[in-house]
Amino acid sequence: MSPVPRQNVVDLPARVALLGGLRTPFVQRSGALRAMGPAELLGQVLGELVARHEIAPEDVGVCALTLAPLLSDASDEEVAAVVARAGLPREVNAYAVARGSLSSLETTTLAATAVAHRDVRAALAGAAESGSQRHISVPARLSGLLREAARAGSMWGAARVLMRAQRADVRTRRAAPGARRGVDLTRAELDAFVEDARRRAREDAHEGHDVLRVFAPPSFVRPVAADDVPCPTAEADGACGLLLTLEDRARAEGRDVEAIVRGWSWTPPEPEGGASIARAATRALAGAGAGLDDVAAVEVHATTAEEIVLTTRVLESRTIARRVLGSEAPLGALSPHRVNVRGGSAALGHAPAATGARVILDAARALDGGSRPFALALVSGADGAAGAMLLEAPR
Amino acid sequence: MTAAREATEARAHAHVAYTISRDGVACVTLEGDDDGVAIVDLTTLRALARTLDALDADTAVRGVVLRATAPRGVGAAPDACMHTRIAGHAAGEAAELARLMARVGRGKPVVACIEGPWVSAGFSLALACHRRVHSTHAGALMGFADVARALIPAGGGLGRLVDALGPRVALHATLEGKSFDAAAALATGLIDRASPPPLVFDAATELARRPAPPGTRRPRPAARAARFVFRGLVGGALLEREARGHAARARPHIARAAQAAVHVVLTHVRRGAEAAIVEESRLLGELMVSEAAQHIERAAHATAGVETHARRLSADVASPARLVVVGAGTIGTGVTLAALRAGLAVRARDVDERSLARLHRAAWSSTRGGSLGALSTTLDATGLRTAEILIEAAPEVVETKRAILAEVEAAASPTCVIASSTAAIPIRDLASACTDPSRVLGMHFFAPVAEHPLVEIVRPAGLAPSALGRAVALGRSLGKTVVVVNDSPGFFAMRVLAPMLAEAVRLVGEGVAIDAVDGALETWGFSHGPLRVLDEVGIDVLEGALGLFSRQLGDRWSVPDELDALLADHRLGRRNGRGFYLHATRTGVDDTVYAALRRAEPNAAPTREEIQMRCVLPMVQEALRCLEEGVVSRAEDADVCAVLALGFPNFRGGPLTYVHSLGATELLRRCRWLEQTRGHRFAPAPLLVELERSARRLYD
Incomplete structure (x- = not known):
């Protein structure tokens, strides 16, 4: 576990811009990406991300990453392999952290902090999950x-x-x-939720835009692409990366900005399912003085579909929220079409370490420039801890 | 260890320096010359012997590690490091070299620390040491490359290899120029230890602290058994028969060297090491003054000269780190793989996703499942802005190339150098599609890129010097010898190669058998016959080049009718599996070519010499014209380009060296005879006439 403060960090000294992100498809382990280790997967994603945004590799000062199933003390060789594969200079400050499904949310906060303190011109955050290399899996x-x-x-x-x-x-x-909690969920309702998520993923206009077509060994017959069957269980192979820089710098260089990172919040595990993630969300919103009415979209990942439904109901129900969250009341109503606009993990797959970055990326993509300026990225870990990141539409 | 080194005393002889660590291990370093090559010659060995004498007398020294820190020691071509350059041509000097080598193995233990290529005399020196530690780095290897240079190994190295491996294996390795990497050397017992690069010096130091092994090194059981068998009457006769058979199969220019190597091995087995060294010195003295060895040496010197020139051109330019390759065909893939191996970040672009998939597969197999390096691919023009140099490797169609260059110029940064990999199209015709032609040049790679050691860089008029420097730096960082030529249709390589290929096609059209044409030229010394080369180059590519030449270079050039007939029969060469040879499932000549040329079967039988002259003289003449017109600025550029890129026999030095070895008068006579009998295309080049009249030499 990396020593990251768990309190709200919303007072960033400068506005950090998310320039964009890229991911591989999240596919079933032992499938099309089985021969690619996490370093190869992530290196390819980060290299392509830097190339597409035409950032000079020397400008990338920090590369915060997770290589799962390798632990936080992933060998320096593995980190160096990502750096080399991505075509970054050897001098880049690259390091690995590990926090399960919260990993890439955490790497993003680390990269954003480095950028906000003007330490680096640009920073990369990302994670790769190679379920194929997880030879022993424990519930x-x-x-x-x-x-x-x-x-x-x-x-x-x-x-x-x-x-x-x-x-x-x-x-x-x-x-x-x-x-x-007074929330009745039947199997039929959950099935309908999942089916609805898949429908949204199919209808997503952005589908494939930020999904890298991966040429994977040993077959190379065709690239592994977004239309490959995603794997919603935690046994997937996949990687996701994000590119951050200062908003001022991005504007000066004439770059398009996907979103501004307004802040984030961490909450420890709580006994009530859905409570920690709801608490993280409300705190992140409160930090920016915003309510749910200001949120264009909520991208949420939780261990089960049931927990996602619970989270949304906790967020929008004053009664339940008061009981579960105490004084921290919900900040507005949340209609279903604003939750997991692109389908969420149930439809797009779940590669635990990389899912956090995927959630942030999809939340940023859901910002439509309308009257609601914010998007929420919510991630719940397997141990019950949760994190939230608030994104704002660029001006 | 670092602290110990700081407290060392340092003295230096010429080419040899050493330090002594606190634990009593001396590190003797062989220093590289200007080309980054640590040369083992008499001067070096004398200095080494003096150093070892001093270390033997120093009671604080327990052992010696011998290493070479030449800049090109690791990853350089096998013949670029520590090859034989023995001053003078006398057998006496060869004998002294052997005596000095033997000195290395006496006294305190000497451990050779092999971190790069140690070949020829370097291998002899390594074998003369008490022990050897070998790096597992791919660039570290040992072997004798002497026979290919029409020489035999010097310094008693062959005898030592026979002792280590047995006569049969040693002879095969020597005649075939086989090199041993760490795994092979360990398996055969040639080395004591193989270590990864960061640890190899420490391993050598640790071995140097041990006492020297008594007497000569005890060979592996298999080698001991082989020696026992081959010393016997029957075994000896069998060995001699096999060895002489092997030598007889050697190519003509190295036949003498192969026979000499066999003689030395047989002498070593029958009469012992000392007699073998006497014979080795005598034969080496004879071989060193042979014409073949001298021409090969001259070609090597010319290559070194060309490389020095390239180093000067790129002296003030940092080697580019990011490369874009547009087009993932044969050349594009080859360049991409070479760049990835050199540690560059490459972004490859193609309009066909299947080509990109093939590129990824090639990259994957070339690294044997290891890291692909920084390779990214794209179907559109994104991600080109950070590239420092861009290589266009699209099909040889002017309009296609111009469209691509215009598009990528807009997508690339204003300082990016743009290179076209065209084989024949003048760069000025392509550069005019760009708004800034001063950064557009040609980089002509030869397929297969991994095997060809040369890149021809084409300098159009008005090219910015910084652009040329960056392209030269890229070529050098890819491990290629860079020849800079001036812009002209076909540049140098294609213009010199095309008339030879066209003449070979005409010969087939006249009824000469395909294998007769290729056999004649292979006997003359070419590594591959012209028709086999044509299959690789592409029949359509030759047709396009000849058409271009006839339009731009005058009526000496014409497209043979046979080429049109072949193209009408959908024959493009290896690319579509239909050419002069079978490429798919079987090998050998494709007999259906004769039918395509409307001939039932080959029925003409010119002499081998006539075939050779008809194919070689147009090449030599065109090289003279290129020199005269300033396409190449120096004779050595022409020779190096022909030897390294076109397979011109190195023991003939190159086409311009051949002018002198045959004699300008004789060459002119043959050209005039061919002009009268075969047509205007053999008309003597003006420079040849002038050379014949003035007795001037192209080389000093």
């Missing part, structure tokens, strides 16, 4: 439990953690979380 819940048990400090403490988890599991089976 997220078990992984979290084991981590908690390991921190317990004694055998007895660890046993208590596991017993408590077992009791909680029994309780959960007795009553679904939605029912406890």
Whole structure:
């Protein structure tokens, strides 16, 4: 885990512009991208991103990245391989962090901070997930439990953690979380939600625009493209990268700006499902003095479709929000057509480390220059922690 | 280790420097010359012997590491580092060289630290050391390249290789010029250890602390068994028969060298190392004064001269780091792969996604699944602005190339150098499509790009010097020898090659068998016959070039009717699998060509010499005309370009050297005879007439 402050960071000393982003398709592990390691995937994406935006590689001062399933201490060789593959100078300040599904949200905040403090002319953030190289996979819940048990400090403490988890599991089976919050979700409703997401992805006018066509070994028969079947489970291969610079600089150089990074918020795991992500969202909005009515689109990724539905209802329902979030009340209504405009993870696939950057990119793309100037990118991690980033339409 | 080195004492002899670390290991460094090559000759070896004498007398020294820090030591071509250059041509000097080599293996343990190519005399020197540590870097290798230079290994190296590998394996490796990389050298027991590049020096230092192995190195069991077998009557006779058979198959210009190598090996096996060294010195003395060896040496010197010239042209220019290649065909792919290998970032553009897929596949297989390097591809004109140099490698159609150049000039930065890879179209005709023609030049690569060591850079009138410098720097960073020529239809290479290919086609049209034409020229020394080359170049490309020449260079040029007949039969060469040879499933001559040329079967039988002269003389004449017209500014440029790009036999020095070795008078006589019997296309070049009259020489 990298030592990143978890409080709101909305007072950036300068306006940071998101110039654009690019990703590979998020496809089933052991599929078309199986022979490409995370370094190759991410290097290709970042190289193409820099080339498309015609940024001189020497101007990229920071490259914050995640190479999953490699850990945060991913070897320097792997990081150097990304830098070399992307055609960046060896001197670039490149480093790796790892926070599961929150990884690329975190790398984006690191890159934005570096840019905002005028340390660098441009910064890259990105992550690659290579499910094909994840030879052992542990369910997220078990992984979290084991981590908690390991921190317990004694055998007895660890046993208590596991017993408590077992009791909680029994309780959960007795009553679904939605029912406890007064949100009734049937299987049919969830299926309809997923089907609707896929329909939106199919109808998306931007489809393929920011998805790199990857020539993947060993077949090379045709490039792996956006129309390849995306993988919504956490077992996908894929990478996503974002390019940031100062808004002033982008304007001076005559560049198009996708969005302005207004701030972000992190929240720790909370016992109630959907609570942490809703809390992160409200905090990020509050930091900018905005409400949900000002938000053109919300891109949200959560572990399950159910949690996404819960999140939106928590955001827009004053009653539920008051109970779950306490005093932090919802800031407005949110109609379904403003949530996951491009389909979200259910339709586009979920490559855990890279999903955060994908969510930010899609949120930025959803800014339409209309009366609502903001977009929210929300990501919930497997351990229940959540992060939110508020983007603003460029003036 | 670093701290220890700081506390060392340093003394220097000519070409040899050394330091002694605190733990008693001396590091002796062979320094490179101006070309970045550490040369092993008598001067170096004498200095090395003096150094080793001093180190032997120094009680603080336990062992010696011998390394070469020549700039081109790692990754340079095998013949560019540590090759034999022995002053004088006397056998006595060869004997002294052997004696000095033997000195290296006496006294305190000497470990050769092989971090780049150690070939020929360098390999002999490595073998003379007590131990060898080899880098696993791809550029590090060892081998004898002497026989290909019409020489034999010097300094008793061949005998040492026989001791290490057995006579049969050693002889094959020597005659075929086989080089050993780390894996092969370790497997055969030639080296003691293989280490990755950062660790190789430390490994050598560690070995140098150990005591010297007693006596000669004990060979592997297989090599010991081979020596035992081949010393016997029957084994010896079998070895001799096989070795002489192998030597007899060698190409004519190196036959003497191959026979000499066989003789040295047989002498070593039968009469021992000392007798072999005596024979080696005698034979080496004879070979060094042979015409073939001298011409090869001259060609090597000319190449070094051309490289020095290129280094001067690019002296003030940083080597470009970002390259755009437009067109992912044969040349585009070859350039892209070469650039990726050289560590450049490449953005390749093509209008066909399948071509880009093929490019990715080629990049992937060339790295054997390793990192592709900084390769990105695009179907549109995005991402060209950060490129420092752009190479257009589109099909040879003027309109296509002009349209591409105009488009990419708009998309590229104003300082980007734009190069066309055209083989024949004058650059001025292409540059006029751009708003700033002063940054447009030609970079003519030869297919396959990975194998051809040369790039022809075409300088049109009005080219900015910085643009030329950047293109030359790119060519050098790709590991190519750069020849700069002036703008003209066909430049130098295509203009010199085309008349030879056209004449070969005419010969087939007259009824000469395809293999007779190619066989005659291969006997003359060309690595491939002209018709095989034509299949690679493309029959349509030759037709286009000849058409261009006949329009722009006068009525000496014409397109043979046979070419039109071949094109009407949809024969383009290897590109569409239909040419003079079979390319798809089988090899050999495609007999259906004769039918396409409306001939039942070949029925003409000119002498081999006539075929050779009819094909070679137009090439030599055209080289003279290029020199006279200023297409090439120096004779050595013409020779180097012909040898490295067109396969002109290096033991003949090049077309302009050949003018002198045959004699201008004799050449003129043959041209006049061919002009009378075969037509105006053989009319003597004005420069040839002048050379015959004035007895002037093109080379000093």
